[in-house]
Amino acid sequence: MAASILFRAWQKEALEKLEAHVHSNFLAVATPGAGKTMFSLGAIRRALVARKVHRCVVVVPTQHLKLQWALAAEKFDIHIDPDWSAGEGALPSDVHGIAVTYQQVAANPGALRRLVAQAFIVLDEIHHAADSRSWGDGIRHAFEMAPVRLCLSGTPFRSDQSAIPFVRYEGEEAQADYEYGYGEALRDKAVVRPVYFPRIKGRMEWTSPDGSAHAASFEEEIGRTLSSQRLRTALDIEGEWLPAVLLKAHRQVMHLRREDPRCAGMVIAMDQDHAKGIAKVLRERMGVKAIVATSDDPDASQKIAQFTQGKDPWIVAVRMVSEGVDIPRLKVGVYATNTTTDLFFRQAVGRLVRATEGVRQQRAYMFIPDDPRLRLFAAGIAEKRRHSLRKPDSEGEDFSGELEADRAEPDLTQLSLFSAISAVPLDEAGNPLDASPVETLGELDELEGAEEIPGMVNQEPGEDSTSSYALKELTLQGAVPTPEPEASLNAPSPRSRKRKLREQNSAQVRILVHRTRKGHAQVNVELNQRVGIKRITEATVAQLERRLEVAQKWLSKL
16 A cells, blocks of 8 residues: 555454455444544455455445545555446446445446446445435345445434345344444544534424414423424524524634634535525624535535635535535534434534544534434433543443434425524523523433533623624634645545546547547547547546547647
């Protein structure tokens, strides 16, 4: 390898167990931030070197994760093509594998089936294979002939409907062949951060879809349907609750940037319009520009990559950053979505847990509505954090599967009579001022009682959280100089070299078309024939370099 890779203890143990496994399917469940990607790439490299496989295929939930896997693979001298498509034909001989999405597999499983007879398959966040029946069927058809299928998940999961291919079940619970929990990762030190949950109280008023009026705080028990409407009201950007929470979270980011100048925050929004509205609030009230990454934006992956390496203080996304995306500088989150499943919540929290080198205080903060369901999810994670930080000899972790009642909330925008009227943030005494910095778990924390969150920035007495003075102060704090990310000193990777060569070849073809008056297809065919390839997508780096030389010689004779 270009540089030595030091595996963590759990990764070594998991690699040994994977290689000793006699079956084709292996499910590894490891907490977000633990290093599932590095473990998987180590397994792929060992299999390639031992000639147990000749190719690899990585399947991921989103387009951006394809690029993230390709970049990570370069550290192992593994060339994974994130831009492969079913129409490109055979893989070039200098490419070790491809990265595709579950959607791509479902669209054309036959194209993948032809590539996997001697391939190592990685199914990242395998529970996504149950997102639709076509996805599960496509995964099964595409990869059932592969010799090795490594399934990955950041959290334990269950299947209440159809079973996910290549996963072993006992009842409805998926059975992991290797599991490494959040509590274990905390005890191992320098793997993940402890996450704290400032819970923000509030009182909301709204009109239900049937036209009836309601008013309730988060502390009142009002039933599942009304609870969902109450949460949706709190998250309305026109109310007072969400802007106050964003201000408090922004203050926390600015405080953390004093020690870690590139520290950043993430807001998980309900939908694309909501994300854009949150960015507008951050810009107009906090004076900061937030990066917005939504699935309808073709440049979303590029924006996430730039944010990862940059110094912008905020990113707002719907689901683009909620799972799998690796941005170590994220330390503050705002859970501003009405999705209330335990699995999604833990995946969102997982974006904040990855520890960073050279920073003394490894803490992260997820600001959440004081909704009873989110309170329960946070309590489960906080309990593991406490046992790991205070009771290092406690029992191992046992994340429960997703609760049967957990479901994504219905899209209330389709209910024409629903209307959010007001949402006011409350302090511990019920006063409409600022959110409390105290993480209380009530009946869920009978042994320890209320816990003060370490490292939280408290509002100065008498300070109006929405005053122009406070906003000006925060804007000035946001202007603290932050270092530029260090430029890479490594030579260009095979993937980036190949992309550049393809662009240069395309440029030469355009010039040849102009000068020879021949068509694009004819020029491409002639160049391919001179180099001995069928199509440019099948060319190796050496063949692309040769093709470029041929094109330049052709031009020199015109």
